[in-house]
Structures are given as C-alpha cells and as structure tokens.
Amino acid sequence: DGGITQSPKYLFRKEGQNVTLSCEQNLNHDAMYWYRQDPGQGLRLIYYSQIVNDFQKGDIAEGYSVSREKKESFPLTVTSAQKNPTAFYLCASRDMTSGGGREQFFGPGTRLTVL
Amino acid sequence: KQEVTQIPAALSVPEGENLVLNCSFTDSAIYNLQWFRQDPGKGLTSLLLIQSSQREQTSGRLNASLDKSSGRSTLYIAASQPGDSATYLCAARTGGGNKLTFGTGTQLKVEL
Numbered sequence: 702d703g704g705i706t707q708s709p710k711y712l713f714r715k716e717g718q719n720v721t722l723s724c725e726q727n728l729n730h731d732a733m734y735w736y737r738q739d740p741g742q743g744l745r746l747i748y749y750s751q752i753v754n755d756f757q758k759g760d761i762a763e764g765y766s767v768s769r770e771k772k773e774s775f776p777l778t779v780t781s782a783q784k785n786p787t788a789f790y791l792c793a794s795r796d797m798t799s800g801g802g803r804e805q806f807f808g809p810g811t812r813l814t815v816l
Numbered sequence: 817k818q819e820v821t822q823i824p825a826a827l828s829v830p831e832g833e834n835l836v837l838n839c840s841f842t843d844s845a846i847y848n849l850q851w852f853r854q855d856p857g858k859g860l861t862s863l864l865l866i867q868s869s870q871r872e873q874t875s876g877r878l879n880a881s882l883d884k885s886s887g888r889s890t891l892y893i894a895a896s897q898p899g900d901s902a903t904y905l906c907a908a909r910t911g912g913g914n915k916l917t918f919g920t921g922t923q924l925k926v927e928l
Contacts, residue, residue, distance in 0.1 A: 707859075734916075743820065743905075743918035751914070791859055803848060803909075805916055807860040 704728065705808035707792050712813045714779070714786065722777045722811045724792030731797040733775035734805070737761060738789040747790075750775055751797060779813065787815045818843040818910045822919035829896055830927055837891040837922045839906035844884045847909040851880050851891050854903045854921070863904075864891070896926045 705726045714720045724733065732751045736744040746759030750769040764783025769775055779786045792808040819842045829835050839849070848867045852860040864873045864880040866889065872881040879892040889906055903921040910917065 705859075741920065743920045744907075746915065749914065757914075789857075793860075803913075804850060804862050804865045805907075806862060807852075809859040810857075812857070 705792060705794055705806060707790075707808040707811050709811060710809070712811055714813060714815050716815060717781045719778055719780050720813065722779070722790055722792075722813070724775045724777065724808060725773055726775075726792075726794045726808075727773060728794055728796070728806065729772070730794035730806075731772070732795040733769070734793040734795070735759075735765075735767065735775070735777045736791045736793065738791060738810075744791065747777065786813055788813060818846075818908055818915075818917040820906060820908055820917050820919040822904075822906060822922050824922060825920065826923040826925075828925045828927060831896060831898060833896050833926075834892070834894050835896055835924075837893070837904050837906075837924070839889040839891070839919055841887045841889075841908045841917070843908075843910055844887050845910060846884065847913050849880075849882055849889050850907050850909070850916070851878075851889075852905045852907065854905060856903075860905065893924075896924075898926050898928055901925050 708723045734749040735747040738744050745761050747765050748767045750756035766778045790811045793805050795805045821840045850865045851863040854860050866873050866882040877894040882889045903923045905921045907916045907918045
C-alpha cells in the first residue's frame with residue numbers, strides 16, 4: 702500500500718516539552734512538506750525539503766525544526782519555543798521528476814494538544 | 817504575495833443538486849491549481865489538478881475549471897450525494913513551483 706503515514710494520530714504535550722511528529726512516505730517522492738492547520742485558517746507551510754539533507758523554512762518556521770536524513774522520512778520537532786503549538790499538523794509529499802504530475806499528496810495528520 | 821479566497825465558507829444543498837464551488841487567487845502567475853477534499857479530523861485528499869496551460873479537468877462527477885486571466889477556478893459537482901459532504905480546499909502553486917497557497921475552504925453539506 703503506497704502512501705504517507707503520520708504518527709501518532711493524537712499527541713499531548715506539557716508546556717516546555719519538545720515533541721517529534723513522524724512522517725514517512727513510500728511513494729519515492731523527493732519533496733516533503735509540513736503544514737499547520739488551525740480552525741478558520743488555511744494551511745500554513747512550516748518547512749519543506751526537496752532533497753535529502755536539505756530543507757527550507759516556510760512561512761511559520763519559528764519554534765519548529767526538521768531533519769531529512771532519509772528520502773522516506775521527514776520528522777518535525779515542535780520545540781518549547783513554539784508559543785501556540787496546539788493545532789492539526791499535516792505532512793505532504795510530491796513527485797519532483799519530470800512528468801510526475803506534480804500533485805501534492807497528504808498524510809492523515811497528527812493532532813497536537815498542549816496541556 | 818499570493819492570496820487565495822474561497823466563497824462561500826459554507827454551503828448546504830439538497831441531494832441531487834448540481835453545485836459550484838468558487839476559488840479566486842490574486843497572482844495569476846501560477847504553475848497549477850489543485851482541489852482537495854478534507855473530511856473532519858482527516859488529511860487532505862487530492863481531487864483534481866489543473867496545470868496553468870489547461871482550462872479544465874474532469875474526474876467522475878467532478879469538473880474543475882481554471883481562468884488564469886481572471887484569477888478564478890471553479891469546482892463543479894454534479895448530482896450531489898450525502899457522501900460529498902466535506903470541506904473542499906483549493907490551492908495555487910507559485911513561487912518557483914515550491915509554494916502551495918491554500919484557501920480557507922468551503923464546508924459543503926448535502927442533505928437527504
């Protein structure tokens with residue numbers, strides 16, 4: 702079964718803690734993305750990566766960090782510096798090769814709640 | 817800076833009705849425009865992708881159109897069903913192809 706998996710589905714964090722959200726894809730896509738979704742707002746880009754060992758900040762990168770050590774994996778760490786981390790986090794990937802259609806596909810999401 | 821707007825924010829229709837969802841964008845220099853469906857608490861499902869050189873795309877009961885010059889796209893749903901109830905999001909790709917800017921979505925409810 703090809704696709705994007707995110708874990709955990711629900712995550713609870715105490716204030717001051719760092720947490721890491723997992724994103725794995727077996728679509729052989731080069732590009733991977735992290736978005737944040739809040740009620741009444743569109744998705745906002747946190748970080749993206751187009752190649753292993755390289756990534757760029759999106760519109761709201763402050764308080765977040767990522768790594769891209771493997772093509773299949775793009776974990777997101779929400780640090781204690783993120784002031785309002787409670788949100789729904791979505792991971793996505795995209796084929797960057799020529800003729801790849803360039804659709805962006807999404808995982809099922811992780812809902813993070815700060816207690 | 818690209819801005820994407822979707823109107824209306826919510827829509828309720830009786831089953832069987834044909835309907836149109838609207839999406840407008842401010843920067844016409846887009847690579848493509850993608851329509852998604854999102855069920856409550858779930859991720860996004862890609863419905864249709866229209867390249868900048870195309871005018872429309874069709875998949876089953878769905879038809880999406882693109883008018884770059886006017887900065888508009890529409891998603892037409894034929895013969896709506898209760899299973900079509902979801903939030904529909906459009907997103908325009910710009911910024912050298914790296915950035916997808918999302919609208920806030922239209923929440924559709926199809927009633928029996």
